Structures are given as structure tokens and as C-alpha cells.
Amino acid sequence: MLRSLVGVLTAFLLVPAFGQMKADYQLGTITDVVARTNGSPEDSVTSYDISLRVGSTLYVVLYTPPLGAGTPQYAAGRELLVKVGEKTVRFNDMLGESREVPIESSSPLEPAGESIEADPPQAPVKATLVIGATGVKDNSNGSLTLEKGNLRFVHSKDTVDIPAPSITDLITGSDSQRVIRGTAGTISMFGPYGSGRFLSLFRSKLDTLTLQYRDPDGGLHGLIFTMSVGRAELLKRQLVAQGAHTTVETQKSSEQGTSKVSETTEQKP
């Protein structure tokens, strides 16, 4: 009787301990991955600077993949449970092994709900043009910037400029893509014993930005971009602030209940 009572009491004592352990871990999202090279192109990439968003803080951690563990170039958008320490971030890899990476820097993220004018100027955003730009091939990778009231997409030597006031509709969405894609992805689908299908299960999240604009002749154009998670909404807010129109209110203004964006609803010709 006494033994069973002690057993029950021990179990009750252990429950909060497990709860505490789970609470230490938080959901983080990988927002960017930058490969480190030693300068010469012959050197293979051995480590990566990974931007990790946890709550309202953005951490940049140094990650060195173990031998044969693959490369994390396409990890942007992936979510994982992390435990943030003073100088390190701990996480479990795909094999369930616990790993610890050093924090290089940390910066607070701007909380949603502040004024549109307070948005800082945005650095170039890596984006993929899915379809729509004249003179640029579909599914081209490039960078998106907002310069002098123009949305600029640069892909190698090709540049597409869209004046923000000519944008008649601007909608953000979410999507996902296969972690291993391209030619390697297609070949991997024919892997033996269903390994290709297994690899198809691993996908990373994406943001989509769909916009419609009119050219000087009045012709309607449509463009679709995909980019890392969290970038599209920020870009949309900045475009709306510079005169772009939208039929769907931005997250910020809908939270505030202001009519600033609702005034700019699409006006069909």
C-alpha cells in the first residue's frame, strides 16, 4: 500500500518536470540561409549562417552540418522546435539527435501593429518569379527591392520595374515546395524502394505575392512571386504605403481597424 502511494506521489512530482522541459522548447522558423565560403570558389561550403525567428526575436546562428547530413540551402521556411540559451540554440535534427549551435547575433523583430511609416527600408528579398514578367523566363530566381516607388525584380541582367501606383491588386498567400527540387528532385522521385516518395514528404513553406498592374496602354498584367516566409506581408505593407492598391487589407491595418488601406480598394476600369 505504502509502495503504491509513493509511486503515485513520484508520478505527480514528475509531471511538472516534463511540462517544464516541453515549455523550454519553442517553435522557430528558419527565414534565411547564407552559405559561408573562404573566398576562393574551389572551397566547398562547410558552414552556414542561418536566420531563425523565435517569437519576436531574430537569431543568426552558425551551423556546420555533420558529414553526410546534407546541405541546408533550401531550409528557409522550415519550422522546428528550438531551445534558446544564452549563447547557443539547441534543436533536434531529422534523425532525432540533439544538436547545439552558437548564436552569432540576435535582434528584436518589429511587432505587428505599428504604423506603416515606421517600416524600415527593406533589403533585397530573394524571390522566384513564377510567371508574368515580359522578357524574363518563368520560375527565375532573383531579388526584389523597393526603389523610389518602384517594385524592382532583378534576374541576372534582366530588370523588371513596376511603379507602385500602377498596381491594382496585391494579395499575399502561402504555399510549400519540395525541399529537394529541380533536376535532382525529379531524379530522386525514381529512387528505389519508395525513397523518392519518402523524400517528397519533406517540404518547406513559402510566401506568395500575387499582383496585378496596368501598363501605360492600360493592359492588365499579372505577376506571381514566391519568397521566404514572412517577407511577402512586409513587402505588401511597404508597397501599399507607396501607393499600391489592394482588395484585401493588410494584416496590420486590419488589426488596427483603420481605413487607410480600405480606401485604396481596387478600382476597375
Added chain:
Amino acid sequence: MRDLDRATILFCLMTPLCLTGVALQAQEKPIGVEVEMIQSDEVKLPAEFRVALYENLVQQLHRKGTFENVYRDGDRNAVGRPDTIVLHTNVKGFKQGSERTRQVTTVAGATSIHVHCRFSDTGGHTLLERDIEGKVHFFGGNLKATSDFAKKAASVARGITIPAHPKPADRAATLDQPASASMR
């Protein structure tokens, strides 16, 4: 008597040929096409699908080379051109599948879009109506269904003809005649 029989036979043979010739002359290929923005009154279509359908249509019509000019919705250059047709599209059905499901199961997760296409002349008279389906079964993302639809729609557009328009000289002549005599 024999001459009369021969003349009758000749008349019977020639008359249909002449009428066919007249009918053939009365039709001509349109030079331009204006693509209107995709409408989706009955189904809720995500914005990226709407834009992808529209852009793929414009691209495919360019690539097929059937039309010299492909105008976008609202293009002022298309106004007042009788040799141009207008493509109106309305999405009637949409089923969004999953790329992951397609790749894992092979048989499930297909994406399909049913679009009602109406080709009309600039006056709004319907020339051709057709329901076209775009789908993706295995390879590619969900948006590939829009490309499949656009290829089919561009093929359908190849066979369209419009009533012949009078040439400038003929038009001047017809102005003096009653309205019923002019061709439209």
C-alpha cells in the same frame, strides 16, 4: 433538247460550287485577340490561379502564332479594331489538389480547373463557346493546371473565323447603299 439537259446539269453542278465560294469568301481569320481577365463568379478561386490562368493564356496565344496581335485586358490599342476577337473566360469548377499527395500516392491529389470560354467579336456576338478543363495529375505544382488549360484554349482559338469585313473601297461603296446591303 440535249442542249437543254446539258445546261440544266451544268447549272445544277455549278450553283452549289458558286454558293460555297461565296460562303468561304465571307469568312476570314481574325488578326488579333483580346484576352479578358478571368472571372470566377461561381467558385472561389485563389488569386494566384486567376493570374496564372490569365498570363498562361496570353503566353500560349503568343506562342501558337495564330494571331498577329494578342492584347491584354483593357489595352487601348485593341479598341475599334473589327478584325479582333475577344476571349471571355469564367471559371465553373475548381478542385485544388496537393503536390505532396500526388508525389506520394501517384493516383490522388490531382488539381483541376473547369473554365467556360466564349469567343466573341468586338460587337459582343458570340463566335464560339467551349468548356475547357485544365489538370495536373503527377508532375509539377498545382499551377501547372493553368498551363494545361491555356494550351487547350489556344488550340481551340486556332479554328475561329469571323465574318469578312468590307475593304475600304467596298466600304465606301456600301455607304451609298441601304444598311441591309452592307455586310457585318
